Amino acid sequence: MAVRGIKSTRVVRPSGVGPAVVLVDGGVIAGVVPAAPPGVEVVDVGRLVVSPGLVDCHVHMNEPGRTEWEGFETGTRAAAAGGVTTVVDMPLNSTPVTTTRDALDAKLASAAGRCFVDVGFWGGVVPGNAGDLPGLAEGGVLGCKAFLVHSGIDDFPNATARDLAEAMPVLRDHGLPLLAHAELDLGAPVTDVTETSPRAYRGYLRSRPPAWEDEAIKLLVGLCRQTRCAVHVVHLSSASSLDTLRQAKDEGLPITVETCPHYLCLDAESIPDGATLFKCAPPIRERANREALWKGLFDGVIDFVISDHSPCAPALKLPDTGDFAHAWGGIASLQLGLPNVWTAARRRGASLTQIAEWMSARPAAFAGLGHRKGRIAAGLDADFVVWDPDAAFAPASEDLFFRHKVSPYLGAALTGRVRQTILRGVPVFDGTAHPAGPIGQRLLKRDAAREAS
Numbered sequence: 001m002a003v004r005g006i007k008s009t010r011v012v013r014p015s016g017v018g019p020a021v022v023l024v025d026g027g028v029i030a031g032v033v034p035a036a037p038p039g040v041e042v043v044d045v046g047r048l049v050v051s052p053g054l055v056d057c058h059v060h061m062n063e064p065g066r067t068e069w070e071g072f073e074t075g076t077r078a079a080a081a082g083g084v085t086t087v088v089d090m091p092l093n094s095t096p097v098t099t100t101r102d103a104l105d106a107k108l109a110s111a112a113g114r115c116f117v118d119v120g121f122w123g124g125v126v127p128g129n130a131g132d133l134p135g136l137a138e139g140g141v142l143g144c145k146a147f148l149v150h151s152g153i154d155d156f157p158n159a160t161a162r163d164l165a166e167a168m169p170v171l172r173d174h175g176l177p178l179l180a181h182a183e184l185d186l187g188a189p190v191t192d193v194t195e196t197s198p199r200a201y202r203g204y205l206r207s208r209p210p211a212w213e214d215e216a217i218k219l220l221v222g223l224c225r226q227t228r229c230a231v232h233v234v235h236l237s238s239a240s241s242l243d244t245l246r247q248a249k250d251e252g253l254p255i256t257v258e259t260c261p262h263y264l265c266l267d268a269e270s271i272p273d274g275a276t277l278f279k280c281a282p283p284i285r286e287r288a289n290r291e292a293l294w295k296g297l298f299d300g301v302i303d304f305v306i307s308d309h310s311p312c313a314p315a316l317k318l319p320d321t322g323d324f325a326h327a328w329g330g331i332a333s334l335q336l337g338l339p340n341v342w343t344a345a346r347r348r349g350a351s352l353t354q355i356a357e358w359m360s361a362r363p364a365a366f367a368g369l370g371h372r373k374g375r376i377a378a379g380l381d382a383d384f385v386v387w388d389p390d391a392a393f394a395p396a397s398e399d400l401f402f403r404h405k406v407s408p409y410l411g412a413a414l415t416g417r418v419r420q421t422i423l424r425g426v427p428v429f430d431g432t433a434h435p436a437g438p439i440g441q442r443l444l445k446r447d448a449a450r451e452a453s
């Protein structure tokens with residue numbers, strides 16, 4: 001295939017934003033130059049921004065097994081439509097959960113030939129499976145996730161400190177991070193839960209207080225110090241943990257942190273009672289907490305932003321009763337991360353370069369994919385999102401490619417519209433449809449290790 005170019009007045013590189021032609025050869029970025037050499041076919045996108053494709057390393061595809069919730073085909077179509085060119089799938093809520101090599105192989109088989117973007121996989125740490133972790137590592141997982149609190153499904157039980165102390169040295173020796181859902185069930189003020197209606201968002205919020213996160217994170221910091229296994233705190237919601245995390249990073253511990261669009265863009269004060277589409281764990285907290293999370297992101301205590309796309313069959317959100325206690329917790333948002341975060345970030349003075357850091361470069365590096373993904377630089381995969389950061393729109397259900405066309409963001413006033421998504425040089429989304437078909441490849445650690453060496 002001949003070298004081709006994509007030209008824009010706003011190409012987002014780690015060094016800044018400016019006019020350039022990105023040369024693409026065989027799916028890889030061949031160079032970034034001021035003008036295309038003679039004879040190179042160039043597509044000029046004008047003032048549309050060319051950013052590195054987003055890397056969303058926290059997605060629940062729920063396949064195999066719970067395909068009535070989501071699936072690789074629908075989920076990766078949504079990813080492509082959102083400018084996401086790489087996703088990493090969580091070890092739950094598929095059936096089986098990805099806690100053994102056999103389960104990983106079943107997942108790889110179910111994803112094969114059906115993905116519209118590139119896909120990596122996390123394995124799972126559950127009580128008693130430390131012996132399965134080497135097999136998962138050899139199978140190519142990029143890391144393994146554990147819950148410190150009930151996961152929401154009984155086939156993925158939470159790990160105790162003792163389970164983690166057993167698993168973490170194994171992960172460390174395989175060069176894999178532990179990802180942790182950081183909440184410890186400390187109990188909640190019973191009166192708050194029982195005295196409010198199950199439809200009251202405030203009751204749900206109080207049932208999972210910041211202390212649950214703060215104590216879990218302290219426990220994880222201690223285990224990290226003890227084992228030197230890399231620890232990643234998924235979906236941080238409680239800003240009161242930021243000091244602990246900052247100190248751990250200052251100490252030099254291998255700790256990273258992510259948060260989600262819903263913690264950065266939404267707030268507890270605005271969630272109507274009975275609106276269970278907003279239920280997730282840990283919960284969306286108050287505005288003051290949200291602003292502290294933004295500060296943590298700008299300061300670098302929070303490393304990056306991922307969707308935690310976790311849809312379910314719509315009936316499980318209990319729309320008729322609006323019962324927060326019993327509705328499934330999880331927010332469907334994979335396709336809408338870029339406009340959500342950009343709309344809120346721009347108001348707070350963020351640049352296009354910062355968006356690329358938070359949503360492409362750092363999640364790619366964390367997942368061990370930084371040598372191929374997450375930046376516009378020579379030698380990396382030609383993964384781009386071409387988008388209009390000034391286009392205002394309100395997401396409508398017919399725009400969504402999720403299996404179920406529901407999201408708490410429907411009708412929101414957003415800015416930043418994806419016009420085209422390019423995966424390894426090939427357009428996989430053109431603004432309305434997916435022209436290339438399911439050309440996504442799997443991204444396995446064993447391949448990554450070989451490529452990087």
Ligand SMILES: [Zn+2]
Pocket residue numbers: 058060090308310
């Ligand atoms: Zn999740």
